[in-house]
Amino acid sequence: MRQIWARSRAFPLPNIVLGGITTGGSGKTPTALAIAKLLQTQGSNVHFLSRGYGRTKNARSSIIQVTTAHTAHEVGDEPLLLAEVAPTWVATDRFKAAQEASQVGAQVLILDDGFYNPYLQAMLAVLVYDAFQGVGNGRLLPAGPLRAPIVAALKKADLIVSIGGDFPFASVSPSMPVLTADLVPVLPKDYLDQHWIAFAGIGHPDKFFEMLRAYNFPLTEVHAFPDHHSYTSAEMKLLHHKAETFAARLITTRKDFVRLPNASRASVVCLDVSFVWRHPESDVRCLLNTLMTRRDSATPV
Numbered sequence: 001m002r003q004i005w006a007r008s009r010a011f012p013l014p015n016i017v018l019g020g021i022t023t024g025g026s027g028k029t030p031t032a033l034a035i036a037k038l039l040q041t042q043g044s045n046v047h048f049l050s051r052g053y054g055r056t057k058n059a060r061s062s063i064i065q066v067t068t069a070h071t072a073h074e075v076g077d078e079p080l081l082l083a084e085v086a087p088t089w090v091a092t093d094r095f096k097a098a099q100e101a102s103q104v105g106a107q108v109l110i111l112d113d114g115f116y117n118p119y120l121q122a123m124l125a126v127l128v129y130d131a132f133q134g135v136g137n138g139r140l141l142p143a144g145p146l147r148a149p150i151v152a153a154l155k156k157a158d159l160i161v162s163i164g165g166d167f168p169f170a171s172v173s174p175s176m177p178v179l180t181a182d183l184v185p186v187l188p189k190d191y192l193d194q195h196w197i198a199f200a201g202i203g204h205p206d207k208f209f210e211m212l213r214a215y216n217f218p219l220t221e222v223h224a225f226p227d228h229h230s231y232t233s234a235e236m237k238l239l240h241h242k243a244e245t246f247a248a249r250l251i252t253t254r255k256d257f258v259r260l261p262n263a264s265r266a267s268v269v270c271l272d273v274s275f276v277w278r279h280p281e282s283d284v285r286c287l288l289n290t291l292m293t294r295r296d297s298a299t300p301v
Contacts, residue, residue, distance in 0.1 A: 002118055016111070017115050017117075019114070020127070023203065024203025027130050029081055031112075032082065036085050040085075047087045048083070049094045077255050094120065122158075132163075133207065179287070184276050185272070185274075195247060221248075240264070252270060252271070
């Protein structure tokens with residue numbers, strides 16, 4: 001009903017909106033970062049807009065430009081990662097945040113969490129698919145992991161980015177452009193010579209653990225936490241005790257690392273990943289520009 005009755009509003013700037021077919025862990029943030037870097041190489045001043053999922057309630061009424069002084073409690077974990085690449089704004093009202101960004105020189109806006117918001121008028125809608133996760137039982141929430149019927153999601157999209165494998169539903173919309181990419185870990189030095197205890201509080205922790213196993217990390221234990229989990233000092237004390245007991249090192253994702261208590265970070269290894277397109281970057285950049293200008297020839301990227 002919301003989709004039917006909502007009246008969408010146009011942003012004051014060219015924009016790219018991303019979303020996943022399923023809940024959590026589809027790779028939207030790495031894709032948003034990769035797209036931003038491509039646009040930056042051609043001179044575009046890119047800004048991110050985010051609602052800051054997981055931040056404290058008392059901060060939700062304000063518009064915040066993320067800095068290195070902010071914490072995940074204040075702005076959410078994903079905005080901290082986005083801000084490492086481009087200026088990032090956190091706000092419930094993303095139109096007001098877009099106006100703020102426009103006033104300081106933003107040329108392109110990227111939203112990694114607005115695909116299904118009917119009030120946002122996207123210039124370019126990117127649907128991200130995780131080949132590792134797939135679509136589960138193929139049912140909608142709450143019976144399954146799908147955010148929307150596959151046909152309906154494809155109808156909203158202008159571009160598919162499939163991470164880790166081919167997109168299996170290309171025949172549903174044969175004219176839809178599809179890009180493929182991989183998330184490749186940046187391996188720690190001498191990681192094969194150590195024992196590891198892995199932990200993660202992301203949409204699908206098993207994906208992180210399977211990545212480590214695929215690269216033959218000697219894993220002693222793995223510990224899964226809820227998505228966007230805020231780690232306590234007591235939890236970290238327990239993990240550190242396990243690491244000492246097994247003469248192992250702790251390892252987690254970048255998204256988890258920014259949610260750790262500051263005192264715990266020095267003894268935890270953060271596994272970074274590189275987003276690698278399976279296509280020449282010049283071709284990806286050209287496709288993005290073509291799709292953007294097709295939507296609005298008056299405001300090319």
